[in-house]
Amino acid sequence: MKHSLPMEDRPRVRLGLIGCGEHATSVLHNAVGFIDDFHVVGVCDPDAGRAQAAARRFGLSEYHDSHESLLKEARPEAVLLVTYPGLQPKLANTLLQAGVHVYVEKPIVMSEDDAETLRQTVSDHPALIAAVSFNKRFSAHYRRVREITCGEGFGTPNYFHFRFAGGHRAKTWALLAVGAIHGFDMARTMMGEIEEVSAYLVELAEGQADISANVRFRSGAIGQFFLSSMGFWSAKGAEHMEIRSNQNVVTLENHRQLTWQGPPLDKSASDTTQMQKETPSFAQYLEPNYSNISAPEFQSIAQNGYLQPLQAFAEDILSGSRRLPTLEDGIAALNIATAIDQSMRDGGRPLRVATV
Ligand SMILES: NC(=O)c1ccc[n+]([C@@H]2O[C@H](COP(=O)([O-])OP(=O)(O)OC[C@H]3O[C@@H](n4cnc5c(N)ncnc54)[C@H](O)[C@@H]3O)[C@@H](O)[C@H]2O)c1
Incomplete structure (x- = not known):
């Protein structure tokens, strides 16, 4: 029938x-x-x-x-x-x-x-x-990092690191403005605004570069980006984020493997000797299980945070709410890319990041 x-x-x-x-x-x-x-x-x-x-x-x-x-x-x-x-x-x-x-x-x-x-x-x-x-904002794994760093027991984040190491590009500028732009948005999402950058460059050819950038956040925290178009998309460790506070560290490797370790359970009384005796706390380790997901493509469209903002796009149009990263977020991320580009072309000169 x-x-x-x-x-x-x-x-x-x-x-x-x-x-x-x-x-x-x-x-x-x-x-x-x-x-x-x-x-x-x-x-x-x-x-x-x-x-x-x-x-x-x-x-x-x-x-x-x-x-x-x-x-x-x-x-x-x-x-x-x-x-x-x-x-x-x-x-x-x-x-x-x-x-x-x-x-x-x-x-x-x-x-x-x-x-x-x-x-x-x-x-x-x-x-x-x-x-x-900016799909990483919607990924469950990056969200979990944010919950941890904002939650009780983590303290004030004082260090941020982001590594992004994909393959060759047509232009070195594209590594910053197109690829690493996700890392700049993640820095803002996790740590707040970046005020100052100082960056260095190794460029073998146009579009084949390694960039190292030190940054200072408005909060007083410091950070570092390693951005490369001389890596491989398929290599382990192509994408890595790390946030530290006082005796707390959370890392997210390849957008998937999350590790959080807090202060030692016990340590020797003296802080003056380098050889402290520490009883480490158990790290929390999260790695998704891929063996049991029915729609194969669902893994990356939801886990990488592509599905959720598109659903929000539809709902926001229908209901009038507004929840998505905006043009201003795109401009703020571009301003970080621009400051890094200028600093690395000028021998690492410290530069203020334009505010939005
Ligand atoms: N967020 C992410 O994780 C992520 C990942 C990959 C790519 N991207 C972005 O997605 C975009 C596309 O990347 P891609 O790798 O699919 O590139 P692509 O070259 O495979 O696709 C681009 C398509 O746009 C079409 N196109 C060109 N001019 C057009 C026009 N005037 N009107 C309509 N279509 C036109 C081309 O014919 C082509 O099919 C880029 O902006 C890239 O930065 C984002």
């Missing part, structure tokens, strides 16, 4: 998908497929094969080769923008001016000019969402 689907009687967000490349199709479109609050009304990519594949996936009989065509014909009220880093600020601006909510893959801005233009447009359209995909 066959049945007709019941008529949809609840509002859903009319979503357009702009850019159907690697990240969109292997990650974000999977997430969209899990979210009932979205109704995908159109897809667009100048690459016809990619656009057709995305259209088929969402049961559409048409696809678009430009955002102009998508806006005119499919009339989305919101778009997921996942194209090229240098193109996204301009496209986001056009889409907001057309009255459409945008969820932009990072980066939302690549330059001061982008920031200025988009700021004006956002202030001209206060009802629209202009969100940037």
